[in-house]
Amino acid sequence: MSAIELAETTLMRIERDEDALHAYAWLDRDAVMAEARRLDSQGLHGPLSGHTVAVKDIFDTADMPTGCGSPIHAGRRPAKDAAAVAAIRAACGLVVGKSVTTEFAQFPPAATRNPHNLAHSPGGSSSGSAATVAAGGASLATGTQTAGSIIRPAAFCGIVGYKPSFAVISRNGLSLISETLDTIGGFARTVSEVALFVGVMAGRGDLVTPLVPRAPRLALWETPDEGDADPHAVAELHRVAQVAASAGAVVEPLPAAAPWNGLLEAQKVIMAWEGVRALAFERCFHRDLLSAPLRAYLDEAALTSPEAYLAALHTRRTLGAELSAAMEPFDAVLTLSARGEAPLAETGTGDPQFNRVWTLLGGPALHLPTARGPLGLPIGVQLVATPGRDPGLLGAALWLESVLG
Numbered sequence: 432m433s434a435i436e437l438a439e440t441t442l443m444r445i446e447r448d449e450d451a452l453h454a455y456a457w458l459d460r461d462a463v464m465a466e467a468r469r470l471d472s473q474g475l476h477g478p479l480s481g482h483t484v485a486v487k488d489i490f491d492t493a494d495m496p497t498g499c500g501s502p503i504h505a506g507r508r509p510a511k512d513a514a515a516v517a518a519i520r521a522a523c524g525l526v527v528g529k530s531v532t533t534e535f536a537q538f539p540p541a542a543t544r545n546p547h548n549l550a551h552s553p554g555g556s557s558s559g560s561a562a563t564v565a566a567g568g569a570s571l572a573t574g575t576q577t578a579g580s581i582i583r584p585a586a587f588c589g590i591v592g593y594k595p596s597f598a599v600i601s602r603n604g605l606s607l608i609s610e611t612l613d614t615i616g617g618f619a620r621t622v623s624e625v626a627l628f629v630g631v632m633a634g635r636g637d638l639v640t641p642l643v644p645r646a647p648r649l650a651l652w653e654t655p656d657e658g659d660a661d662p663h664a665v666a667e668l669h670r671v672a673q674v675a676a677s678a679g680a681v682v683e684p685l686p687a688a689a690p691w692n693g694l695l696e697a698q699k700v701i702m703a704w705e706g707v708r709a710l711a712f713e714r715c716f717h718r719d720l721l722s723a724p725l726r727a728y729l730d731e732a733a734l735t736s737p738e739a740y741l742a743a744l745h746t747r748r749t750l751g752a753e754l755s756a757a758m759e760p761f762d763a764v765l766t767l768s769a770r771g772e773a774p775l776a777e778t779g780t781g782d783p784q785f786n787r788v789w790t791l792l793g794g795p796a797l798h799l800p801t802a803r804g805p806l807g808l809p810i811g812v813q814l815v816a817t818p819g820r821d822p823g824l825l826g827a828a829l830w831l832e833s834v835l836g
Contacts, residue, residue: 432481434525438467441483441527445568451549453542454563456488457495457529470523478631478639479524482624485563485572488529489536490516491604499606500532500541500556503717513604515573515615515632522631527569531559533780535710536575536608539724540780545587547808551773554584555780557618561588564618571628572618576790577609577702579769579783581616582813585798587773587781589809592618593625593825596818597793600632609705611744612698612790622799622828641825644833646679647762653684654766655691656784661771663804671801671812671835672765678834685764686757690750691788697750698791700743703732751792755817758794763814763827768798772808785813794818797828801835 432440442460449455469475486492489499491509498504512520519526531543536556543558545551546566553562560572561584574581576594585592594616607613615632619625630639651672657665676682707714707729713721714729721729758764767785774781789796792815800811814831816824 434467434470435464437481437483438463438525438527441569444566445527445563448546448566448568452544452546452562452566454530454559454566454568455485455528456498456500456531456559458527459495462494463525463527467525470525475523477521477523478627479519479522479571482524482571482628483527483569484519484524485528485530485560485569486516486526487557487560487573487575488532489575489606490573492516492526492529495529497529497606500534500536501713501720503713503720509604511604514601516604518632518634524571530557530563530572532556533558534722534725535606535713536577536580537706537725537728538780539722540776544776545773545808547589547773548806550775551808552587552776552778552780554580554587554773556580557584558780560618561585561590561592564588564620565590570619571624574616574618575605576614576616576786577612578698578790579786581618582786582796582798583769583781583783585618586768586800586811587809589800589811590618590620591622591625591800592616592798593629594790594796595629595633595638595821596795599635599821600629608709609702611701611705614790622797622825622832626825637822638825641822641829644826644830647827647830648681648760649675649827650685650758650761650764651682652764652766654785657767659770659784660767661804664767664769664771664810667802667810668765668767668812671831674834675765675831682765685761690754693746693750694754694788694791695784697743697746698787700735700739701747701791704735704740707732707735747791754792758817762823763816766813766815768811768813772804772806772810789815792818795821795824797824799828799832
């Protein structure tokens with residue numbers, strides 16, 4: 432396909448679904464076609480040629496507004512692209528628009544719906560990114576994760592979501608909520624595509640072409656709060672583990688239950704303390720333009736004491752090191768991505784409890800769609816590893832993807 436043909440086909444798909452899906456905060460057909468003509472006329476080719484990309488609306492873009500899902504910043508025009516967006520353009524990815532985010536990438540749900548069933552949530556905060564990739568409106572999309580905003584939307588929408596290790600991708604030009612937690616990643620339909628995408632944004636060839644897949648050594652992690660998950664999600668986790676073992680993988684329990692609850696609480700405290708400071712301007716000067724749920728969350732977060740925050744950082748260092756040591760012998764940990772199928776949209780974006788600790792740990796995490804639940808909505812499993820072991824995690828994910836078909 433020429434870039435023009437790709438743009439026309441993509442825009443047709445987006446326009447077909449957008450009235451129902453609400454995946455885009457900004458879409459300019461003329462600008463997309465102009466960029467496609469530029470790529471074709473100049474004969475430009477790169478690693479992302481042939482890919483259309485949706486950019487989450489908390490990344491600065493020089494040619495499109497960055498509204499962060501809030502009327503406070505509606506129409507704001509940044510002076511330049513975020514570093515990740517600049518890397519996408521340099522690799523000849525065709526940016527088609529800004530995908531919907533929840534308000535400042537926090538919990539209040541946006542208007543986006545799940546393409547598998549419009550009555551259900553696509554997850555948050557990267558709701559538009561996950562929904563448009565699942566619906567075929569873009570082949571790739573950027574996301575960010577502070578608690579579970581890449582893995583959970585990927586799980587609900589039935590696509591691959593990859594959060595690399597902390598700071599693998601530059602956060603320059605990103606609207607931050609948490610200096611300690613916020614991590615850029617991406618969505619795609621396959622592991623190889625998401626590895627290419629994240630590798631390009633990071634400038635990391637070892638991610639673009641990860642380690643040759645082999646039967647990995649996996650740790651099966653039944654978290655202490657597994658009882659909060661739907662039984663069919665737990666059953667699917669064990670089914671995938673059995674399939675992996677039958678295909679030659681070593682699958683053993685992860686002996687690391689002790690630090691879990693302490694790390695879970697530490698993530699919440701760090702996110703609250705840093706989040707209320709990241710949004711200090713909006714809270715002080717535009718409080719009336721914040722949604723009621725976000726105002727309430729920030730008011731509660733403001734009560735977090737400095738002592739509690741420092742204790743949470745200490746817990747992250749100490750218990751995080753303990754959990755990492757338990758994970759070290761394994762290529763990846765196989766665990767839950769979410770409680771189960773996507774909840775009804777009216778109930779919210781779902782709980783990130785099965786993602787918080789892994790975000791706090793700072794290592795890579797990847798959702799792999801594997802089945803459908805009793806409602807016919809996607810479910811799957813999460814693969815996680817210790818910080819810096821992204822190539823090994825991607826190799827394990829490629830192997831498991833091939834085994835599961």
